[in-house]
Amino acid sequence: xxxxxxxxxxxxxxxxxxxxxxxxxxxxxxxxxxxxxxxxxxxxxxxxxxxxxxxxxxxxxxxxxxxxxxxxxxxxxxxxxxxxxxxxxxxxxxxxxxxxxxxxxxxxxxxxxxxxxxxxxxxxxxxxxxxxxxxxxxxxxxxxxxxxxxxxxxxxxxxxxxxxxxxxxxxxxxxxxxxxxxxxxxxxxxx
Amino acid sequence: xxxxxxxxxxxxxxxxxxxxxxxxxxxxxxxxxxxxxxxxxxxxxxxxxxxxxxxxxxxxxxxxxxxxxxxxxxxxxxxxxxxxxxxxxxxxxxxxxxxxxxxxxxxxxxxxxxxxxxxxxxxxxxxxxxxxxxxxxxxxxxxxxxxxxxxxxxxxxxxxxxxxxxxxxxxxxxxxxxxxxxxxxxxxxxx
DNA sequence: GTCTATATACCGATAGAC
DNA sequence: GTCTATCGGTATATAGAC
Numbered sequence: 001x002x003x004x005x006x007x008x009x010x011x012x013x014x015x016x017x018x019x020x021x022x023x024x025x026x027x028x029x030x031x032x033x034x035x036x037x038x039x040x041x042x043x044x045x046x047x048x049x050x051x052x053x054x055x056x057x058x059x060x061x062x063x064x065x066x067x068x069x070x071x072x073x074x075x076x077x078x079x080x081x082x083x084x085x086x087x088x089x090x091x092x093x094x095x096x097x098x099x100x101x102x103x104x105x106x107x108x109x110x111x112x113x114x115x116x117x118x119x120x121x122x123x124x125x126x127x128x129x130x131x132x133x134x135x136x137x138x139x140x141x142x143x144x145x146x147x148x149x150x151x152x153x154x155x156x157x158x159x160x161x162x163x164x165x166x167x168x169x170x171x172x173x174x175x176x177x178x179x180x181x182x183x184x185x186x187x188x189x190x191x
Numbered sequence: 192x193x194x195x196x197x198x199x200x201x202x203x204x205x206x207x208x209x210x211x212x213x214x215x216x217x218x219x220x221x222x223x224x225x226x227x228x229x230x231x232x233x234x235x236x237x238x239x240x241x242x243x244x245x246x247x248x249x250x251x252x253x254x255x256x257x258x259x260x261x262x263x264x265x266x267x268x269x270x271x272x273x274x275x276x277x278x279x280x281x282x283x284x285x286x287x288x289x290x291x292x293x294x295x296x297x298x299x300x301x302x303x304x305x306x307x308x309x310x311x312x313x314x315x316x317x318x319x320x321x322x323x324x325x326x327x328x329x330x331x332x333x334x335x336x337x338x339x340x341x342x343x344x345x346x347x348x349x350x351x352x353x354x355x356x357x358x359x360x361x362x363x364x365x366x367x368x369x370x371x372x373x374x375x376x377x378x379x380x381x382x
Numbered sequence: 383g384t385c386t387a388t389a390t391a392c393c394g395a396t397a398g399a400c
Numbered sequence: 401g402t403c404t405a406t407c408g409g410t411a412t413a414t415a416g417a418c
Binding site for chain 3: 401403405412
Binding site: 020021022024025098099100104105107108109111112113122125147150151153154155156157158159161162164165166168171174175178 | 211212213215216289290291295296298299300302303304313316338341342344345346347348349350352353355356357359362365366369
């Protein structure tokens with residue numbers, strides 16, 4: 001296989017394992033096994049484990065950006081787009097119950113490790129934060145758009161944490177519905 | 192020193208290190224260094240690392256129970272007690288910015304590790320959940336007391352995650368104040 | 383570009399002297 | 401009850417054959 005293909009394969013496998021097992025708990029042997037290459041071959045593509053993490057974070061940012069573009073095309077209204085974001089916790093219910101939010105759990109882990117990639121991980125949050133802010137601005141809430149965006153982010157993270165702790169789908173759906181209703185109430189304040 | 196004293200010293204040091212560095216990232220050498228004993232001496236008091244974790248979780252539960260009792264004595268009204276809980280995110284601002292919520296980050300880590308102590312860690316959440324439920328019941332909301340308790344837990348966890356990501360104290364205070372106002376609004380529905 | 387073999391370090395855990 | 405010394409396993413990372 002060509003270098004680019006193998007590299008991408010490594011990033012994809014590492015992405016999933018970092019999410020499901022955590023960054024530190026995932027060894028090169030784990031990733032190599034998932035990709036189907038030897039441990040030694042690893043270092044042709046990445047010098048260190050931190051380099052793989054950086055590549056994974058970059059890939060996540062690119063993927064989320066594509067996702068946001070798609071949502072913007074699919075949903076006609078700002079409120080609909082925000083609700084689409086909130087519904088991640090239901091669409092990815094099973095994964096979130098088992099492994100939490102990919103963004104939240106990564107920042108939490110990297111913060112404790114004092115890892116240099118912490119800021120890059122936070123940038124994934126910022127991507128959503130800015131996008132949500134734009135939607136609230138379009139909703140006529142330019143003055144406190146960022147505050148409202150942060151509120152949605154925080155509420156979603158809270159749902160993800162409790163979902164992981166209790167595996168209670170009724171809770172998840174109830175909270176998501178409440179948050180969506182809150183969004184619509186914010187839209188009503190527009191006039 | 193006597194066995195009990197050393198054991199307690201170990202649990203206290205492990206508690207702090209597990210919180211600040213994470214469970215897996217903390218080695219016996221780290222804890223031994225913090226306590227001031229040799230690595231070998233460890234195994235006189237605990238057979239395995241998992242045993243230390245179990246002891247740390249048990250200690251956290253006992254400590255939180257004492258804390259809830261104290262809040263119940265200090266605060267006269269159910270709403271005041273719930274607000275006291277919410278204000279943890281402000282009282283422990285600095286630690287939460289750096290290391291997140293001790294309960295939320297532990298359950299998140301143990302879930303990813305597939306660790307057997309996951310249920311014990313969730314029990315710390317349940318302690319707060321039940322207590323908050325009692326307060327909402329006293330507030331005249333017996334029918335959905337547990338739902339409301341879960342909402343407060345989720346909101347607090349969300350604040351903690353975003354606080355760790357952005358270190359934004361204005362955000363933390365704003366969200367805490369909003370949640371407190373929400374509690375008071377729930378109380379108003381009592382009649 | 384991928385492999386095997388290996389260097390080096392640290393991990394959790396054990397054995398035995400004191 | 402605490403220590404030193406050490407075992408076996410695994411981690412990241414490297415060297416060199418193919």
